[in-house]
Structure formats: structure tokens, C-alpha cells
Amino acid sequence: METWLPYSNAKTLVVANDQLAEDVLRQELLRLAVPTGVHIFFSHVQKSAIQVADLESSQANADVFFLFASCEDAKRAYTNGLHFRFLNIGNIHYRQGKQQICDHIALDQADINCLRYFQEQGVQLDFRCLPNADVHVKALW
Numbered sequence: 001m002e003t004w005l006p007y008s009n010a011k012t013l014v015v016a017n018d019q020l021a022e023d024v025l026r027q028e029l030l031r032l033a034v035p036t037g038v039h040i041f042f043s044h045v046q047k048s049a050i051q052v053a054d055l056e057s058s059q060a061n062a063d064v065f066f067l068f069a070s071c072e073d074a075k076r077a078y079t080n081g082l083h084f085r086f087l088n089i090g091n092i093h094y095r096q097g098k099q100q101i102c103d104h105i106a107l108d109q110a111d112i113n114c115l116r117y118f119q120e121q122g123v124q125l126d127f128r129c130l131p132n133a134d135v136h137v138k139a140l141w
Contacts, residue, residue: 001033001067003086007131010065012055013040016048016077017069046071049081065124071114078121087118088126 001015013034021025021026021044034040043051045068052064066084074087093103098106105127107115115125127135 002035003130004090005035005038005065008065010063010099011038013038013067014048014051015020015035015040015067016043016045016051016062016073016082017067018044019069043085045076045078046049048077052082063111071111071118075114075117077125078118084123086126087121089115090129102127102135 001013015027015030018086020030027042031040041051041055048066055064063096066074066077066082067094068077070088071092078084089105092098092106092111094106098108098111099108118125
């Protein structure tokens with residue numbers, strides 16, 4: 001968040017995560033990491049399209065940066081009406097059953113299927129942890 005928010009010029013951050021939407025303590029901890037001047041909101045994944053519609057009606061030309069915990073959460077938001085043209089895949093840690101495609105991303109079949117879904121929808125996939133990083137991804141599809 002410390003690099004992506006300034007890079008994107010977004011002044012609004014929506015964290016779409018079902019667990020965080022219910023956890024006030026973790027929300028307060030996350031607020032500490034958000035740069036001054038950026039408004040942060042927490043939303044259930046399924047309600048994220050409604051959240052952005054509310055933000056856009058209250059803030060003219062609101063540039064909103066969404067943060068999801070997983071590709072599946074992003075897909076759930078997308079299929080519930082939150083459409084976007086760009087999806088950054090920053091960090092997906094290795095665990096058994098996942099295949100490393102670059103130093104910071106390891107995918108299992110569910111991840112691959114999810115990313116393929118976004119490609120088919122015309123969403124541009126970006127595999128960087130930091131906005132100024134070079135991307136060296138070994139394609140799996």
C-alpha cells in the first residue's frame with residue numbers, strides 16, 4: 001500500500017474482505033499503514049460493487065483502489081458487479097501444491113483458473129509486487 005497508493009494517485013482505498021469487514025481491531029491496525037489523505041473503507045466482498053457506487057455518487061471522479069485477499073475474492077466481487085480493467089497480483093506465497101511462476105507468486109490450479117477467467121473478461125493482469133518492478137513471469141496457461 002505504501003507504494004501502490006501514491007503510484008495510482010488513488011485517494012480512496014476499499015479493502016474488500018469478509019473477515020476484515022467484521023474485525024474493528026484489525027481495521028484500526030490497517031488504518032495505520034494508509035498514507036495521510038487516503039480514505040479507507042472496509043467492505044464485504046459481495047457488497048464491494050455497492051460500496052464503490054456509493055463512493056462514486058458522494059465523491060466526483062473518485063479514484064478507488066481495491067484490495068482483495070485472493071483472486072477468488074476479486075472474482076466474486078467482479079461477478080457481483082464490480083468491474084475493473086486492471087488487476088495486480090502482488091504476492092501469492094508458495095505452499096505445497098503451488099507452482100512458482102516468479103519470485104513472489106506461486107499458483108495452484110484454482111488460482112490459474114481464476115486468472116484465466118479475468119483474461120477472458122479482458123482484464124489486464126499485472127504481476128508486480130511494486131509498481132517500479134520488472135516483471136518476469138513464467139506463464140502457466
